[in-house]
Amino acid sequence: MADVARRAGVSTSTVSRAVRGVSTVSPEARSRVERAAQELSFALSRSASSLVTGKTGRVAVLTPGLPRAPWFLGTALTGLAEGLRDADLDLLAYVITDASERAAFFDRLPARRNADAVMVMSFILTEEERERLDELDVPLVFVSQHAPGRASVYIDDAAGARRGMRYLLNLGHRRIAHLQSAAVDSFVWSAYDRLVGYREALEEAGLPYDDALVVRAELNRPGIREAIGALLSEPQMPTAIFVEADDMAFEVMSVLRSCGIDVPGQISVLGFDDHPLAEMLDLSTVAQSAWHTGHTAAGLVSSILTDPDSDPARHIALPTHLIPRGSTAPPPADRLAEAAAEGPPPPGPTGDGA
């Protein structure tokens, strides 16, 4: 910077002001500085700036290993990165893939004094971990998690699930199963809230909640097959399956078809996410915008950092929307009749059964 000052014939104070775009610099001085900076291809050392301002210009992002939910996390991170860049903040990534790394992170808190804010993506933190992060004494923003008293951004999963269920109900389905992942360590909130939405929609429609229609599956082919076996061996098969996430739904479609069940002719399948393959594989789904989630979170962190009046515990719930595709259809007429005979509120003039 001293070189630039010398070349521009001004003091380093002026160079500093000029390169940061502070207003109180005469146009001539500014242009001389800009020329000199250009010629010497000068760039500010953030380290030096940080030392005096106490701001690093960086946001630490704590994220699980991406393979855990590659589409969601990858897309959300991309939105986050774009939002931070627009706010001129650098993104310092802390990727945590297992328990020992997790312990090490919260023990050493390497982000300390290294970032102006910390964002936590899709992590279900323990109370101790949350307290540890508070010690960093920087704003915290939670993504995909409702953290009471802290800023957070998340998809309105319950509303999304209700939306998806209403669609299936509108198609005429009355026996709708819900398939959840048995993985306990990842998106607990989402899974829980989606189940809430499932129940609410049933209630809205005046249908009973049937425990046997809610099944959990390990995230692999045998696991899914077993869960589907449970549904197919009920006294009465469901006419639709609302699956917690698209990647499971792909598998569900594949398993159903492999055992000769037509989708959607006999059973409709509805997913949640709008994974890129959903369009390819023609899966109806409740879309959530992972990108938007990340981008909104970046905007929130930026406003907390720059606007002292902003609410540091603001909650933002993002909407979802239904994307109907080829994996859903009205239930087969005969089975609709059966269902109508048994289900409490006979929706149309069809009746008589076993």
Added chain:
Amino acid sequence: MADVARRAGVSTSTVSRAVRGVSTVSPEARSRVERAAQELSFALSRSASSLVTGKTGRVAVLTPGLPRAPWFLGTALTGLAEGLRDADLDLLAYVITDASERAAFFDRLPARRNADAVMVMSFILTEEERERLDELDVPLVFVSQHAPGRASVYIDDAAGARRGMRYLLNLGHRRIAHLQSAAVDSFVWSAYDRLVGYREALEEAGLPYDDALVVRAELNRPGIREAIGALLSEPQMPTAIFVEADDMAFEVMSVLRSCGIDVPGQISVLGFDDHPLAEMLDLSTVAQSAWHTGHTAAGLVSSILTDPDSDPARHIALPTHLIPRGSTAPPPADRLAEAAAEGPPPPGPTGDGA
């Protein structure tokens, strides 16, 4: 740090040496410093350290928006992050999603003086861009790209494609199509090298290269359907399709089945990647380890940074392996016979055709 020194009853010099684990500190002094640091929950300011050492402890990673290839990029980034963490380096992510961001990045070079090394993931850089990066005057490591004269880590795509092709050939296939993505902006190297491997394997087997069997498709259902239409309307259908990437292969299987063609009964489908859904959807594939790619690259950057003797232009090609699953099988006997009648080297004692 001054507080720690006071509390420990030593100078800041000693504190500095102790917290960095420099050897020339007496055990008593060290333990006193450690106690004091603990009590005050002290952590070094990287900004201040950087200012004097000139090292930031950070590596900048330039990556396309993850949705472009979520599985590969996400997984590779995870491996990269783990490798950097092990080397005690922070990961500064620069996510570039469009041309204007790209231009802005290379214009401003925000990583300048902000990172000790720069890694470029899956970007096909122009010569000017590469020169711009050289101006940063830090080591460069390319991931998923062969950059002459610069360090790089990549999958051996040609060998992987040969491996996959040999498998199909060993099963008895003689008419094997190759389906590539028409997307021009992403993994050009991979696509090119996979095609090279395809041709080499044909040559090895003494089979002719047939232009009509190599098709390109847009990455959406209509695009894939059109490409498959081209193959199905050849005088003689292929008995196997080697697809450039798993996500396209899923679609290929889906399209083939939707038009009543049995996979693998009539046509075998082989992918490339070992995408997580490949196992679920029972797709045979040539596996590459994206995680390993990232992790290896992190190791390379770390060795370049710490070992002055390390080769700053080292190339590391990573292996692939075949994962046979249910989407591949020997060709149907009748069509094998036809193919044998036409193809140059009749492999077995089967012959006579149209």
Added chain:
DNA sequence: CTGAAAGCGCTTACAG
């Protein structure tokens, strides 16, 4: 609008 000077929190010769 501009500059001289102090200081941010470290590390590192240097002297002991």
Added chain:
DNA sequence: CTGAAAGCGCTTACAG
């Protein structure tokens, strides 16, 4: 093995 002192490259009152 330890400490006093200089200095890394900036920003920011302060005075003009």
